[in-house]
Amino acid sequence: MSSVFGDDGVNEHSTAPRAAGMAAATDGAPNGTPSAPQPGPVFDYARLVGGAHGTEDFGLLLYALAKMHRPETILELGTGLGVCALLLAQAVAENGVGHVWTVDDGSMWRETRAMPAVRAAERDLGDFGDDHRAFFLGQAARLGLTDRVTLLSNSMPPFPFPERPVDLLFSDFWHDPAGVVQLLTAYLPKMAPAASVFIDSASTHLSAFLLLERLVAQFDAGQVPDQMLRVARAEDRAALEAAVRNRRFTLVHLTERKARQQNSTAWLKIEPVDIVPHPSTEMHI
Numbered sequence: 664m665s666s667v668f669g670d671d672g673v674n675e676h677s678t679a680p681r682a683a684g685m686a687a688a689t690d691g692a693p694n695g696t697p698s699a700p701q702p703g704p705v706f707d708y709a710r711l712v713g714g715a716h717g718t719e720d721f722g723l724l725l726y727a728l729a730k731m732h733r734p735e736t737i738l739e740l741g742t743g744l745g746v747c748a749l750l751l752a753q754a755v756a757e758n759g760v761g762h763v764w765t766v767d768d769g770s771m772w773r774e775t776r777a778m779p780a781v782r783a784a785e786r787d788l789g790d791f792g793d794d795h796r797a798f799f800l801g802q803a804a805r806l807g808l809t810d811r812v813t814l815l816s817n818s819m820p821p822f823p824f825p826e827r828p829v830d831l832l833f834s835d836f837w838h839d840p841a842g843v844v845q846l847l848t849a850y851l852p853k854m855a856p857a858a859s860v861f862i863d864s865a866s867t868h869l870s871a872f873l874l875l876e877r878l879v880a881q882f883d884a885g886q887v888p889d890q891m892l893r894v895a896r897a898e899d900r901a902a903l904e905a906a907v908r909n910r911r912f913t914l915v916h917l918t919e920r921k922a923r924q925q926n927s928t929a930w931l932k933i934e935p936v937d938i939v940p941h942p943s944t945e946m947h948i
Contacts, residue, residue, distance in 0.1 A: 699753070699756035699757045699759070700753065700756060700806060700807035702726075702753050702757070704806055705749050705750055705753045705806050706723075706750075708746070708749065708788070708802065708806065709722050709723065709749075709750060711784040711787055711788065712744045712746060712780065712781060712784045712788075713744075713746045715743075715744060715775065715778050715781050715784075716743050716744060716746070716775075716835070716925060717919075717921075717923060717924075717925030717926065718743075718746040719746070720919070721917070721919075721928055722746045722747045722750040723750065724917070725747055725750060725751055725754075725833065725861070726750040726751065726753060726754045727754075728831070729751050729754035729755060729761070730754045730757065730758065732830070732831070732859075733758050733760060733761065733942075734755070734761055734830030734831040735760055735761045735762070735827070736761070736762065736764070736828065736829050736830050736831075736855075737751050737755070737761060737763045737764065737829070737831045737833075738763075738764050738765075738766075738831070738832050738833075738850075739751070739763065739764070739765040739832075739833045739834075739835070740833070740834045740835060740837075741766070741834065741835030741836040742765040742766065742767035742795075742799060743767065743771070743775060743835065744775065744781070745765070745799050745802055747833060747835070748763055748765040748799075749802065749803065749806060749808060749812065751763045751812075751831075751833075752803065752806075752808040752811040752812040753806070753808060753811075755811050756807075756808060756810075756811045761811070761830075762811060762812070762813065763811060763812040763813070764812075764813050764815060765799075765812060765813070765814055765815070766814075766815045766816075766817050766836075767795065767799075767814065767815075767816065768816055769794070769795030769796060772793075772794075772795035772798070773793075796814060796816055799814050800814065828853065828855035828856075828858070829850065829853050830854075830855045830857075830858050830859075831858065831861075832850055832854065832858070832859070832860045832861065833861040833863070834846050834860070834861065834862050834863060835863040836863075837862070838862055838863055838864040838865040838871055839870070839871060840870050840871050840874045843862060843865060843874055843875065843878075844874070844891055844894060845894060846860075846862065847860070847878070847891065848891045848894045848903060851903060851906040851907070852899065852902035852903050852906045854933055856910070856933075856934075856941070857933065857934050857935060857941035857942045857943070859931070859932050859933065860930075860931040860933070861928050861929070861930055861931075862875075862928065862929040862931070863927075864924075864925055864926075864927055864928070865927070865928070865929040866916035866917065866927035866928065866929045867918060867926055867927040871929070872916070872929075875914055875929055875931070876914065879912045879913075879914045879931070882907050882910070882912045883912055885907060885908055886907070887903055887904050887907050891903065892904075909936045910933055910935060911933075911935070911936050911937075912931060912933055913931070913932040913934070914930070914931055914932075915930040915932065916929055916930075917929070917930055
């Protein structure tokens with residue numbers, strides 16, 4: 664099992680050369696941020712393989728939000744083919760701030776590689792190989808993004824990540840009601856004051872949809888359901904209750920008009936209770 668602090672959790676790529684053809688931006692980036700790889704190749708990658716797990720469009724939304732909100736700490740649970748992780752890494756590279764931590768034990772890699780969409784993509788991108796970790800790190804290096812993304816090869820939660828608030832969490836791991844409760848119990852106390860949680864497929868899983876609607880109503884009333892308090896460890900209950908107090912929760916169901924199983928994401932937007940929107944920015948009259 665890998666760890667942020669163990670050998671398996673360390674980026675093995677800090678000295679990896681940028682792949683040929685990955686030209687850095689030459690015109691000045693806004694706000695004085697350093698140059699970054701051009702987004703075209705990672706967009707092409709999303710187009711080629713994103714359809715396998717239904718992330719070809721949603722990943723672009725994450726990229727745009729990361730560009731707008733400039734998150735510093737991004738955590739993804741379930742890397743898969745890496746479409747969302749690499750699009751988010753591209754965004755933080757362009758922003759000049761932030762890092763993506765993505766977690767996958769590779770147990771589904773053999774099944775993923777057998778998918779027709781993935782086999783078709785290999786004709787353009789080359790053999791993906793039998794090792795998920797080597798595949799992902801290879802794609803990150805090819806796209807010039809190795810210094811912006813770290814793969815953790817853990818198999819079971821809770822997953823390790825830096826001891827800092829999480830600005831954006833994308834869970835492509837749990838979407839049934841029990842999983843949603845476990846996810847929010849574990850990670851709400853770890854979220855930044857203004858943050859976003861995305862839960863893949865939860866909006867079109869009827870019982871998860873109804874659960875989220877109920878949960879958000881209780882959160883906005885400053886209440887933590889007893890079920891979540893019972894799931895939480897005794898030493899974490901106070902932090903969970905504090906995470907709900909003085910925060911506003913907005914639930915948006917992002918659904919696709921596409922005939923496939925993976926066709927939705929639940930977006931839980933978290934903000935401090937305030938008279939202005941968050942993330943904070945310049946206001947005008």
